[in-house]
Amino acid sequence: MAVSVHNLLKERRYPFIASLVLLLISVAFFTIWFDNVPHLKLVEYKKEQNWVKRSGDYLLFPGGGTQFKEGVAHYVQYIEKLWWVFDGQRCYNNVFCSKDEHESQIQFALERGIPATLSVIGTQRLTFPDNAFDLIHCARCRVHWDGDGTGLNIFDFKAWRVLFWSATPVYRDNERDKKVWEAMVALTKAICWKVVAKSFDSSGIGLVIYEKPLSSSCYESRKENNPPLCDDNTRPKTSWYTRLDGCISTIPVKNAWPTPWPQRLKSKPLSLSTSLDAERIFHEDTKRWSEVVTNVYIGGLGVNWTSVRNVMDMNAGYGGFAAALIDLPLWVMNVVPVNEPDTLPVIFDRGLIGIYHDWCESLNTYPRTYDLLHSSFLFGNLTQRCDMLDGAVEMDRVLRPGGVVIVEDTIEMLKKLKHILGSLHWSTTIHHQRFLVGKKDFWRPDQITR
Numbered sequence: 001m002a003v004s005v006h007n008l009l010k011e012r013r014y015p016f017i018a019s020l021v022l023l024l025i026s027v028a029f030f031t032i033w034f035d036n037v038p039h040l041k042l043v044e045y046k047k048e049q050n051w052v053k054r055s056g057d058y059l060l061f062p063g064g065g066t067q068f069k070e071g072v073a074h075y076v077q078y079i080e081k082l083w084w085v086f087d088g089q090r091c092y093n094n095v096f097c098s099k100d101e102h103e104s105q106i107q108f109a110l111e112r113g114i115p116a117t118l119s120v121i122g123t124q125r126l127t128f129p130d131n132a133f134d135l136i137h138c139a140r141c142r143v144h145w146d147g148d149g150t151g152l153n154i155f156d157f158k159a160w161r162v163l164f165w166s167a168t169p170v171y172r173d174n175e176r177d178k179k180v181w182e183a184m185v186a187l188t189k190a191i192c193w194k195v196v197a198k199s200f201d202s203s204g205i206g207l208v209i210y211e212k213p214l215s216s217s218c219y220e221s222r223k224e225n226n227p228p229l230c231d232d233n234t235r236p237k238t239s240w241y242t243r244l245d246g247c248i249s250t251i252p253v254k255n256a257w258p259t260p261w262p263q264r265l266k267s268k269p270l271s272l273s274t275s276l277d278a279e280r281i282f283h284e285d286t287k288r289w290s291e292v293v294t295n296v297y298i299g300g301l302g303v304n305w306t307s308v309r310n311v312m313d314m315n316a317g318y319g320g321f322a323a324a325l326i327d328l329p330l331w332v333m334n335v336v337p338v339n340e341p342d343t344l345p346v347i348f349d350r351g352l353i354g355i356y357h358d359w360c361e362s363l364n365t366y367p368r369t370y371d372l373l374h375s376s377f378l379f380g381n382l383t384q385r386c387d388m389l390d391g392a393v394e395m396d397r398v399l400r401p402g403g404v405v406i407v408e409d410t411i412e413m414l415k416k417l418k419h420i421l422g423s424l425h426w427s428t429t430i431h432h433q434r435f436l437v438g439k440k441d442f443w444r445p446d447q448i449t450r
C-alpha cells in the first residue's frame with residue numbers, strides 16, 4: 001500500500017487520497033536526515049505509538065500513531081472506501097495542515113516534502129480566501145469544538161464542502177468525550193452541516209463525515225440566527241490580520257463545483273472577475289508561463305530540477321508558474337502578497353494551494369524548508385514599503401543550503417538583489433538582463449563572541 005500511495009502521489013498532483021495522506025503526516029515511505037530536524041521531543045513523546053523513530057543519522061516514519069493503530073495505509077484505505085460509497089465521482093484537491101502542537105510537526109512535514117504551513121487558529125482568520133478548500137480532514141487535530149467558541153469558528157476553516165472528523169469523542173464513551181461529541185452535534189446542527197456517514201474501522205477508530213450545505217437556504221430557515229450569518233457589506237474581505245467574527249459566511253448564489261481535475265487547472269476559474277477581458281488575460285497568463293517555464297526556467301538557467309521538491313512562488317498572480325510545472329514531481333506554495341491584486345481564490349479554484357503574505361514581514365515557516373523560491377516582479381512594489389534587504393534575508397532564511405532562487409525583474413532590481421545576495425555569499429548569475437539565478441551556500445557569518 002505504501003508503494004501504491006507513492007505512485008498516486010507521482011501520477012497526479014493533488015488527488016484526493018494523496019491529499020489525505022499529506023494531511024496525515026504519518027506517511028510510511030519516508031526517511032529524513034536527523035540533523036535537518038534535530039528534535040527528539042517527538043520521538044520521545046510518541047515512543048509508544050511508533051510514529052517517528054531515530055535510526056543513526058536518520059529519522060524514520062513507520063506509520064503508527066493513536067489514530068493509525070494498524071498503520072496509516074490501513075486508515076487511508078478505510079476512509080477511501082467509506083468516501084467512495086458516499087461520493088465516487090468527484091476529485092478533491094488542495095491541502096491544508098493544522099496545529100503544530102507537538103514540537104515542529106510542520107517542519108517534519110516540509111522536510112519530508114509534504115505541503116504544510118503554520119497558522120494561528122482560534123483568534124484570527126486563517127490566511128486563505130473563503131470557500132477555498134474542497135475537503136478538510138481533522139484526525140485528533142485538537143480543535144476544541146466545545147471550548148471558548150473556537151469550535152464555532154469551524155466555518156472559518158473555509159471548507160467548501162466536507163469535513164472528515166476522527167477523534168476520540170467519535171468513538172469513546174467517557175464523560176469528557178461525550179461532552180465534546182454533544183457540543184459537536186449542537187454546533188454542526190446550528191451551522192447546517194449534515195452527517196453523511198459515521199463509521200468505525202476494524203481497530204475501533206471512529207470517523208464522521210459532515211457535509212456543508214450547497215446554498216444559504218438552510219441558514220435562513222433556522223429557528224435562531226445563531227451563529228449569525230455574516231453581513232457581506234460590513235465584513236472585511238481580507239483575511240490578513242483579521243479577527244474572527246464568529247459568523248457564517250454566506251454561500252454564493254451561483255455556486256458551482258469546479259470542473260474535475262486535471263481540466264480544473266486550465267479551465268475558466270469560477271472566481272475570475274466577470275469583466276470582459278478577465279478570461280482572455282487569464283488564458284494569456286497560463287500560456288506565457290507555460291512558455292517561460294519550458295523555454296527558460298527548465299532548459300535555460302542551469303537549474304537541476306530533479307533535486308527540487310518544495311517550491312514557493314513569492315508573487316503567484318493566477319498561479320501560472322505552478323500550473324506550468326504540474327508534470328514535475330514537486331509542489332508549489334503560491335503566495336499572493338497582500339498589496340497585490342487578490343488572485344488567491346482563482347489559485348484555489350484551479351486546484352492549487354496558496355496563502356496570503358506580506359513580504360515586509362517574516363513568513364510563517366521554519367528555516368531551510370524550501371528547495372526553490374521564485375519571484376516575478378515582486379520587488380518593485382515591495383521596495384516602496386520596506387527595504388529589499390528584508391525580503392532577501394527572509395529568502396535566505398527559508399531556503400535550504402544548496403537551494404535556488406529564480407527572480408524575474410527589471411535589471412535595476414536584479415542588480416540590487418545580486419549585490420545583497422553576494423554579501424550573503426550566494427553565487428548569482430543574470431540571464432537575458434531579466435532573470436537572476438541565485439544559489440545559497442552553506443556559508444554563515446562567523447559567530448559573534450562577546
Ligand SMILES: *[C@@H]1O[C@H](CO)[C@@H](O)[C@H](O)[C@H]1NC(C)=O
Pocket residue numbers: 304305306307
Ligand atoms: C541533479 O540532482 C540529482 C539529485 O540530487 C543528482 O543525482 C544529479 O546528479 C544532478 N544532476 C546534475 C547534472 O548535477
Ligand SMILES: *[C@@H]1O[C@H](CO)[C@@H](O)[C@H](O)[C@H]1NC(C)=O
Pocket residue numbers: 339340341377380381
Ligand atoms: C503593485 O501594486 C499595485 C497596487 O498597489 C497593483 O495594482 C499592481 O498590480 C502591483 N504590481 C505591479 C507589478 O505593479
